Each structure stands twice: as C-alpha cells, then as structure tokens.
Amino acid sequence: xxxxxxxxxxxxxxxxxxxxxxxxxxxxxxxxxxxxxxxxxxxxxxxxxxxxxxxxxxxxxxxxxxxxxxxxxxxxxxxxxxxxxxxxxxxxxxxxxxxxxxxxxxxxxxxxxxxxxxxxxxxxxxxxxxxxxxxxxxxxxxxxxxxxxxxxxxxxxxxxxxxxxxxxxxxxxxxxxxxxxxxxxxxxxxxxxxxxxxxxxxxxxxxxxxxxxxxxxxxxxxxxxxxxxxxxxxxxxxxxxxxxxxxxxxxxxxxxxxxxxxxxxxxxxxxxxxxxxxxxxxxxxxxxxxxxxxxxxxxxxxxxxxxxxxxxxxxxxxxxxxxxxxxxxxxxxxxxxxxxxxxxxxxxxxxxxxxxxxxxxxxxxxxxxxxxxxxxxxxxxxxxxxxxxxxxxxxxxxxxxxx
Numbered sequence: 001x002x003x004x005x006x007x008x009x010x011x012x013x014x015x016x017x018x019x020x021x022x023x024x025x026x027x028x029x030x031x032x033x034x035x036x037x038x039x040x041x042x043x044x045x046x047x048x049x050x051x052x053x054x055x056x057x058x059x060x061x062x063x064x065x066x067x068x069x070x071x072x073x074x075x076x077x078x079x080x081x082x083x084x085x086x087x088x089x090x091x092x093x094x095x096x097x098x099x100x101x102x103x104x105x106x107x108x109x110x111x112x113x114x115x116x117x118x119x120x121x122x123x124x125x126x127x128x129x130x131x132x133x134x135x136x137x138x139x140x141x142x143x144x145x146x147x148x149x150x151x152x153x154x155x156x157x158x159x160x161x162x163x164x165x166x167x168x169x170x171x172x173x174x175x176x177x178x179x180x181x182x183x184x185x186x187x188x189x190x191x192x193x194x195x196x197x198x199x200x201x202x203x204x205x206x207x208x209x210x211x212x213x214x215x216x217x218x219x220x221x222x223x224x225x226x227x228x229x230x231x232x233x234x235x236x237x238x239x240x241x242x243x244x245x246x247x248x249x250x251x252x253x254x255x256x257x258x259x260x261x262x263x264x265x266x267x268x269x270x271x272x273x274x275x276x277x278x279x280x281x282x283x284x285x286x287x288x289x290x291x292x293x294x295x296x297x298x299x300x301x302x303x304x305x306x307x308x309x310x311x312x313x314x315x316x317x318x319x320x321x322x323x324x325x326x327x328x329x330x331x332x333x334x335x336x337x338x339x340x341x342x343x344x345x346x347x348x349x350x351x352x353x354x355x356x357x358x359x360x361x362x363x364x365x366x367x368x369x370x371x372x373x374x375x376x377x378x379x380x381x382x383x384x385x386x387x388x389x390x391x392x393x394x395x396x397x398x399x400x401x402x403x
Contacts, residue, residue, distance in 0.1 A: 004081050010071050013050050014039060018075075021089040023061040023067050023329075027051045030064050033089070037061070037126035040363050061127070063092075093121055093128045098135040105140060112157050114146070114268070122167040139178055142185055142387045145164035147310060150188035150189045153194055153209035162206035172217040179222060185214065186222070190233040205246035208237055212249040223258055232272040233265070238275045244285065251291035258298035273308035273315075275300055277356070280318055281316050289326050293319070300337050309337075316341065316350070320359035324369055331371060335378045342382050351389045360390050 012019045013265075021033040027048040031039075039045050040057045049057040050063045068088075076087040103113040118137060121128045132138075149158045152375040169245035170178070178185060192207035215223070237250045254272065257263040267273075278290050284292075296319070299305035309315045319334045338359065341350065355358050383390070 003039070004078055004083065007074065007148060009067070010074065016075045016090050017091055019067070019071060020086050021046070022064040024064050025051045025055055025061060025232060026059045027055055030067060033092070034125055035129065041130050045056050049402075057130070058317060065087075066186055075337075089144065093131050094151070095131055095135065098131045098137070102135055102140055105144075111144075111148075113140075113227040115164070117159045117308075119164050122164050124246060132164075132168045135170075136174070138165060138168045138398070139174055141165050141168070142191070143182060144172065145192075146182050146184045146188040149284045150184060151189050152399050155197060158195070158197060158199065159190065159203050159206075162203060162210060165210045166206050169213055170217070170276045175214060175221065176215050182392075184269050186226070186230065189214070190230055191250045193233050193237055200244055204240075205243045205249075206240060208234075208246045208249045208253070212252050223263070226257060226263060226266070228269060231266045231272065233269070235270045235275050238272075238279055247279070247284070248288055248291060251288065251295065255298075256293055258295060260301070264298055264305065268293075268299055268302065268337065269307045269309060271308075273305055274312055277309075277312050277315050280322075281314060286330070286384075289322060290333070293322070293337065297303045297336050297340070300340045303344070308349050310341060310345050310353075316353055316359055317357040320354070320357060323362045324364060324371065328372060328375075331366075331375055335366075335375055335382075339378055339382055342385060345387060348389070351386055355390060 006018060009030075010018050012022075012035050013029065015032055015033070019030070019032040022030050023033045023036065024030045025048060027038060027050070029048055029050045031049075036049075039049060040055070044057075046055060046057065047053065068086075072086055072088070075083045079085065099113055101118060103278035104110045105118070118132065119138075122132055122137075141164050144161050145158065148154060149161070169355050189207050189211045197203050231254075234250055234253060238247065241247075242250070251294055254267060257267075273296065276296055280289060280292050280309065296309070300309055316338070319337050322330055323334050324331060342354075360383070366379045367376055
C-alpha cells in the first residue's frame with residue numbers, strides 16, 4: 001500500500017486515513033463519520049476543523065454516498081496491492097429508533113435483549129451516544145439498576161447497564177430530578193461492589209466511575225446525607241482492588257465528600273486511614289498519591305483520624321518519604337499532614353518516630369531544595385515547634401540551630 005498514491009479527497013482531514021463512512025458537514029467539508037463525531041461530541045469543538053467556520057454539534061452530517069462508492073471502487077481496483085475494500089456502513093441511528101428502543105425496554109420480556117442492543121449502539125460511535133444521551137438512556141439505566149437489580153437482587157443486565165452508563169452520562173439537571181424520583185440511586189451503585197460476578201473487577205470499576213460522575217454532579221444535600229455504609233463499601237473497593245482508573249475514581253469520590261465533617265468521621269470509622277496508607281505503599285502513580293494525600297490531610301484534621309494515622313507503623317514514614325519525589329501538590333499535602341500530626345498528636349513517641357524514619361531529615365532537606373516559599377515556611381514551623389526534642393540528635397542539632 002505504501003507504493004499506491006491515495007487520492008487526496010479520499011482522505012479524512014482529521015484522521016488522515018482513507019474514509020470508511022464519509023459525511024459532509026454544513027461547512028461543505030467531508031470527513032469520516034467517526035472522526036468528525038469525535039471532534040464534535042467527545043472533544044466538544046464547535047468549529048469546522050478545516051474552514052474554522054461555526055459547526056454546531058446538532059448540525060446535520062450528510063452521508064456522501066457518491067464519494068463512498070468511489071472509494072470502494074478504488075479499493076477493489078487496488079486489491080492486488082493490499083488494499084482492503086471498505087464495507088458499506090449501516091445507516092446511522094436516529095432519534096425515533098432510540099425512543100422505540102426505550103419504549104420496548106420497559107417491557108420485562110424484552111428488557112435484556114434491548115439493553116444488550118443499546119450497549120452495542122453505545123460502543124459504536126459518538127453520534128449514537130449523543131442520541132442515547134438526548135433520549136434519556138442514562139436515566140433509564142440508573143432506574144433499571146435501582147428498581148430491578150438492587151431491589152429484586154437480580155444481576156441479569158447489570159453489567160450491560162453499567163457499561164452503557166460508562167459511555168452515556170446523565171446531565172446535572174436530569175440527575176436532580178432523578179434523585180427526587182428515586183432516593184436509592186447511590187445505594188444501588190454501592191450494592192454492585194458486593195456482587196459476585198464473573199467480571200467483578202470490571203463491573204466494580206464501571207460502578208465506581210458512574211458513582212464518581214453522579215457525586216460530582218450531585219448537589220450538597222446528597223453529599224451531606226451519605227451514610228456510613230456508603231463509605232464502608234467505598235473503602236472496601238480500595239481494599240479489594242479494582243483497576244487503576246477505578247481506584248482513582250473511588251479516591252475522587254472520597255475527596256469530594258471530605259469538606260463535610262461528618263463524612264470525614266464516617267470515613268475514619270470505615271478504616272479509610274489504614275487503607276489509604278496501605279494503598280500508598282503500593283507506589284501508585286502520581287495522581288493517585290496526590291488524591292491519597294489530599295484525603296489524609298482532611299482525615300487528619302479530626303482526632304480519630306490522627307490517632308489512626310499515628311497508630312499505623314508506616315504512616316509517618318510513607319508521607320515524609322514522598323516529600324519532593326512526587327509533585328508540588330503532594331508536597332503541600334504531606335507538609336500539612338505532618339504539621340497536623342506534630343501540632344495535635346506530637347507525643348514523645350511520635351516525635352521519636354519522626355526522627356527514626358527520616359521525617360525530620362527530610363524537613364531539613366526541604367529547606368535546601370527549590371520549592372515554594374510557603375512550603376519552606378511550614379517546614380520551618382514544624383522544626384522549630386519541636387526543636388528541643390529533635391536537637392538531642394547530634395547529626396541534626398546543628399542544622400536545626402540555624403533554621
């Protein structure tokens with residue numbers, strides 16, 4: 001194929017590949033359907049990539065059948081050169097078809113068949129997903145999980161519904177109305193974590209991703225009323241393991257819930273401090289560490305959280321060990337955590353542990369490295385607040401005396 005010159009008008013201006021399903025935008029430029037739909041719906045652009053003219057997301061994309069037939073004929077002529085003929089694309093989904101699917105979906109006898117068809121459509125193209133969103137498929141899937149799966153303890157169709165919700169997100173306005181209609185949406189999603197399905201890791205990952213999307217769009221009244229079992233199950237996700245994407249989603253949910261003091265207490269009671277420290281010992285990616293330290297900072301603002309932190313033999317070590325190794329954001333949280341521990345839980349045993357695990361040394365070193373001035377000020381405050389205890393260590397006494 002490298003020796004064959006492809007006619008330029010066969011090539012999509014976005015993907016720079018031979019078009020499989022050419023469609024013409026209202027600006028007069030032809031693109032491959034998948035590429036222009038991704039440009040509009042996933043990347044959320046509103047201009048034509050070539051002309052830079054306005055291109056609304058709801059504008060029509062007209063199939064260019066003539067060009068598609070020319071491309072197919074050219075592929076057939078050049079089959080001996082390794083060119084594969086492009087298949088004739090199926091007609092795109094339209095709103096009427098989606099509404100018919102949703103109507104049939106509420107028929108119990110057709111439910112599993114319809115949900116699998118919707119999942120197939122959701123995976124196919126950005127255009128399909130737009131129609132599914134506009135038709136209210138996300139709400140239908142959440143109600144299916146809450147009313148059929150959760151209430152009746154049934155798992156048939158659960159995996160497919162979660163997969164659909166991974167592709168088709170619910171709007172904030174639709175979510176607010178849904179919470180008024182059904183107050184078990186959150187409980188039904190955390191229930192999924194305890195199901196024993198063949199693809200449980202994948203299912204739990206999809207459930208926690210959906211839960212993250214919902215929590216981020218929910219109003220404060222929802223976040224204020226999260227129950228203890230919610231946090232126990234979320235901590236269980238960290239303990240039992242999901243994908244990296246799922247772990248970060250669970251951490252995002254916890255961090256979003258932290259501003260409410262009662263939520264922090266519920267997390268501590270659920271054993272979150274211990275699990276967060278254990279998770280950090282697995283040397284996760286940078287973003288995960290930042291999330292863990294952000295949550296630990298909030299949990300260490302309450303007495304029980306600090307008590308759990310210092311009772312873990314690796315808490316002080318792992319936080320101090322990450323200083324100037326991860327990111328400025330992680331440094332910020334680490335310093336604040338150590339500051340809270342020193343200020344409110346700075347017993348002789350804790351201060352001695354800080355010496356033994358190298359936390360004091362790292363605080364001293366922080367004063368010498370290139371970092372934000374406010375971090376140096378915070379480190380200096382910590383060192384000065386317990387300088388008498390730490391000066392007993394000969395190797396650090398001189399350093400502390402000059403701070």
